[in-house]
Amino acid sequence: MIRKTIALAAFAAVAVAGAAEARDQIRIVGSSTVYPFATTVAENFGKTSSFKTPVIESTGSGGGLKLFCAGVGVEHPDIANASRRIKKSEVETCAKNGVKEITEVQIGFDGIVLANTKTAPAFNLTKGQIFQALAKEVPVDGKWVANPYSNWSQIDAKLPNEEIEVLGPPPTSGTRDAFVELVMETGCLELPACADLKKADEKKFSSVFASLREDGRFIEAGENDNLIVQKLQSNPTALGIFGFSFLDQNSDKIQGSHIEGVAPTFEDIASSKYKVSRPLFFYVKNAHVGTVPGIKEYVAEFTSEKAWGPEGYLSEKGLIPLPDAVRADAAKKANAFAPLTM
Structure with missing residues (x-):
């Protein structure tokens, strides 16, 4: 009976792990202000690429960063939107929970x-x-x-x-x-x-x-x-x-x-x-890049001129673009997944 219980528990654990490993859709949480911009990018991304449209939840910046910093693994979000910069205390919480490398992307102003x-x-x-x-x-x-x-x-x-x-x-x-x-x-x-x-x-x-x-x-x-x-x-x-x-x-x-x-x-x-x-941001969990399909490509779409440039489709939604030189530097760092330092 004990062996049977252990065997069933092991089977359940493998099944859950297998389901988690099979996640093939980017999960994004965070700011209600960034939500419409991220949703627009996600919809374009889903239509024009071979990847599934990311799932986005409007949880608020603080709530989203709390979920984001809770740990590494596909049960945790890949990206957090924020209508303020991440706090040092939040970066420290991330690190304590194994989220050691984060890429910060400032997308514009609001x-x-x-x-x-x-x-x-x-x-x-x-x-x-x-x-x-x-x-x-x-x-x-x-x-x-x-x-x-x-x-x-x-x-x-x-x-x-x-x-x-x-x-x-x-x-x-x-x-x-x-x-x-x-x-x-x-x-x-x-x-x-x-x-x-x-x-x-x-x-x-x-x-x-x-x-x-x-x-x-x-x-x-x-x-x-x-x-x-x-x-x-x-x-x-x-x-x-x-x-x-x-x-x-x-x-x-x-x-x-x-x-x-x-x-x-x-x-x-x-x-x-x-x-x-104020500036608007999103944060990427670098440990998930290459594990959850499409993160690199989603970041590339968001930081493309057709999206966040002065004539891009996000300006039609009300995003105030970064100045040209700042935007070019931000895109370079984002696509290189340069780790955040504070």
């Missing part, structure tokens, strides 16, 4: 937008006003208190007399990380009380700008940016936070807010005039 439905008036906001609308604590009469603002006009009489309701990404999202860094931190520093706090207590300052409201004025809407677009259409007083590509693809339904007087347009993001922009 803007972070606050948008609302076209049936409502457009917003023109400063970063300081956005901080005051969304921070968990704000300065009032020299004291830091729980955010008392329920209407935009309470922050500035020139803003609409509408309730503050903003739909945004969860903490696992790279868009959330970038929004906190590019808008909340710099917006906080526009207020004298915040600048004073930074000088007096750096730790408290970091907590203040990174903590968003939990009273229903800021609503975590998950990793599905398309769902935010749908909710904006049904709620004309709400704003949504997401990548420029979703604004670009839904420009018939929604409009981007001006921030510091600049509209989120392709040209203004590319020229750095629009200040709320």
Whole structure:
């Protein structure tokens, strides 16, 4: 009986291993912002090559990198998309789990937008006003208190007399990380009380700008940016936070807010005039190259001029291309699978 049990267990292990070894499709996880670009490349790749179309999951940058760094082997993802650069702590986690060589590929730039439905008036906001609308604590009469603002006009009489309701990404999202860094931190520093706090207590300052409201004025809407677009259409007083590509693809339904007087347009993001922009990446697990079919070819497709160049099909989806020389160098390193160093 014991021998039979051992034999069955051994057979099951071999069967599972055999199924894992047979994976012939690239698996990609990560950023919801990079998702539409990666999906477009994957579809083109599937149509024009002999390889199967890669399977892509929108898990958020942090969630995707966690899955990516969990280990080597076909039960783990091959590629992770990210709308922020991988953290040193994540690289260390990867290494602890045997993921020792990673290739970093910066694919271009994206803007972070606050948008609302076209049936409502457009917003023109400063970063300081956005901080005051969304921070968990704000300065009032020299004291830091729980955010008392329920209407935009309470922050500035020139803003609409509408309730503050903003739909945004969860903490696992790279868009959330970038929004906190590019808008909340710099917006906080526009207020004298915040600048004073930074000088007096750096730790408290970091907590203040990174903590968003939990009273229903800021609503975590998950990793599905398309769902935010749908909710904006049904709620004309709400704003949504997401990548420029979703604004670009839904420009018939929604409009981007001006921030510091600049509209989120392709040209203004590319020229750095629009200040709320960030780089986009994907990361390749080098140990899987040559084991899972098609990784080399997928990377070559993504980094080809027909895909990520100024006239490439990804620019039609809203990707802001890298400058020519930077793009050429990035393609060379990507296709050589140069290991990331930090």
